[in-house]
Amino acid sequence: MFSYRHAFHAGNHADVLKHLVLVQLMRYFAQKDAPYWYIDTHAGAGAYALDGDWAGKTAEFESGIARLWTREDLPAIVAEYVDEVAAFNNDEFLRHYPGSPFLAAHALRERDRLRLFELHPTEIDVLRRNFRQQDRDVGRRTMIYDADGFEGVKALLPPPTRRGIVLIDPSYEDKRDYARVFQCVGEGLKRFATGCYAVWYPQVQRRESQQLSERLARLSNSWLHVRLTVRKPSGDGVGLYGSGMFILNPPWVLEAALKEVMPWLTEVLAQDAGAAYLLESRQG
Numbered sequence: 001m002f003s004y005r006h007a008f009h010a011g012n013h014a015d016v017l018k019h020l021v022l023v024q025l026m027r028y029f030a031q032k033d034a035p036y037w038y039i040d041t042h043a044g045a046g047a048y049a050l051d052g053d054w055a056g057k058t059a060e061f062e063s064g065i066a067r068l069w070t071r072e073d074l075p076a077i078v079a080e081y082v083d084e085v086a087a088f089n090n091d092e093f094l095r096h097y098p099g100s101p102f103l104a105a106h107a108l109r110e111r112d113r114l115r116l117f118e119l120h121p122t123e124i125d126v127l128r129r130n131f132r133q134q135d136r137d138v139g140r141r142t143m144i145y146d147a148d149g150f151e152g153v154k155a156l157l158p159p160p161t162r163r164g165i166v167l168i169d170p171s172y173e174d175k176r177d178y179a180r181v182f183q184c185v186g187e188g189l190k191r192f193a194t195g196c197y198a199v200w201y202p203q204v205q206r207r208e209s210q211q212l213s214e215r216l217a218r219l220s221n222s223w224l225h226v227r228l229t230v231r232k233p234s235g236d237g238v239g240l241y242g243s244g245m246f247i248l249n250p251p252w253v254l255e256a257a258l259k260e261v262m263p264w265l266t267e268v269l270a271q272d273a274g275a276a277y278l279l280e281s282r283q284g
């Protein structure tokens with residue numbers, strides 16, 4: 001149950017898509033003075049050393065963030081994402097990668113709040129240690145829960161501010177996660193119908209993965225679905241060949257921004273001729 005460690009995958013193509021979208025969501029929410037909550041159901045360790053033993057073992061970041069790091073032709077929203085990663089590196093070298101909690105902590109304003117769930121017994125210790133190294137203002141705005149985020153998020157909805165982003169991105173190592181994601185979003189919408197729910201999912205050769213976006217689309221009349229495929233599925237049926245983000249109650253400007261950047265991003269992150277993207281939406 002607790003074998004998955006995101007450090008092996010930090011900064012890969014799936015993180016690029018997920019965090020590029022997340023940065024745009026937070027920037028949109030910050031355009032209004034009213035505070036908002038950022039809730040992460042599967043926070044992980046928060047930050048990762050790309051030159052460490054784990055990330056270095058697989059070096060997945062080399063086909064992800066590293067392909068963007070030194071380019072001078074980044075489209076605007078890609079540049080904003082890369083700038084956020086650069087804020088966690090002291091020089092021009094790419095040594096550290098911020099996970100979703102650290103990107104959120106960097107983006108949140110004085111009155112915004114950060115709520116993080118992590119159930120992995122080792123990951124939560126690292127997460128807490130990483131946040132203890134942040135300044136007191138970040139610590140004051142943050143609460144970390146040693147709990148199942150699928151269940152724990154219910155008690156936080158709706159947030160007092162009635163504005164919020166909920167990121168749901170389990171490892172899907174347990175195939176039951178697909179059903180739990182669907183249930184979590186459905187129950188969340190009942191409690192907090194206007195909340196922004198961002199669901200990340202892997203592209204793998206599993207029926208549950210292929211059907212998740214179709215199931216989520218039935219929950220709301222307002223959604224945006226973006227998927228990045230970086231290679232053809234392997235002949236043996238093993239491995240991650242892409243990922244997607246399904247956003248319920250998305251900012252209305254997000255689709256146009258992604259429509260402009262996804263062809264470029266697909267070309268840059270492509271691993272073979274099977275690279276492609278999908279962008280679809282419904283605005284109720």
